[in-house]
Amino acid sequence: MKKCKFLFFVLFLSFQVLAQQGGMWLPHLLKGDRETEMKNLGLKLTAEQIYSLNQSSLKDAVPQFDGGCTAEVISNQGLILTNHHCGFDAIQNHSSVEHDYLRDGFWAYSLKEELPNPDMVVTFVVRIEDVTLNALAGTENITNETEKQKKIQQNLAELTKNLPKESWQENLIKPFYDGNQYIRFVTETFKDIRLVGAPPSAIGKFGSDTDNWVWPR
Known part of the structure; x- marks a missing residue:
């Protein structure tokens, strides 16, 4: 199975689509009136581009990260982004007195420098x-x-x-x-998840829960 790497960063993309009237729509139910409403609100994507069984679509680029968060695939090598707080524990586990990745950040400049996370998973629908x-x-x-x-x-x-x-x-x-x-x-769940990069907490956690929950995602 392919290796799936991840980069911690401040980014969030909801997999479900927020309806104007409130609530959320499942991606496979967007065709018809719901797609029309979303188009009227300015959406440029088609329902097929969001969810498709026969070709690549948005559902293939937005996995569930470690059981609770969302993530976004940004390369054909399996590189993904997720919120800083979603990977906080992993960054902390790799940190030490000599290498404080929470304070200073981390970046792997080669495949050999990527840090494995044995208990972490990423799941695709x-x-x-x-x-x-x-x-x-x-x-x-x-x-x-x-x-x-x-x-x-x-x-x-x-x-x-x-x-x-x-x-x-x-x-x-x-x-x-x-x-x-x-x-x-x-x-489908990938279990070889490696830390590729993380910004210092001063950047990655900037705004903290206020920005994560209050501002539109």
Whole structure:
């Protein structure tokens, strides 16, 4: 499997699309009225350029970073960017009294100088599908909520195990709208994640949580 490197920097791109009326739209549901609304608001990309199964699209450039953050692919060598705070622990773990990378920053000038992070992962979404009917199958006549949820969990376990995918991929099924919709994400996870560069915290953490959460992403 290819090596996936990462560069810590202050950058954020939301994978889901913020709707004018509030809430978020899943990328595979953008065609039609939603695409028209986004175009009217000034979007230059098409829905197909954001999410496509048959050609490269934005979904292939915006992975999940280490289970919680987003990242952006910026090279054909697997170089990605993410927020400074998302990689803070890794930068700290590589730091020492002699080499304070949090204070001074870090840059690898060759492949040999890249720093490995054994427990870090980066996950890409391969495709997205609605599996609501499968998830709720057999629950139509169950009135007891506990029994209904038990049946749904059984369905989800079976779907996760049996829905087709490549051997190196995973099936993740998530509930939406309080369990009224279930979406399947087929994902690919890279485990060879290396620190390529990080700015000093004075730059990388400039603005801190205020800039991360208050300003538009």
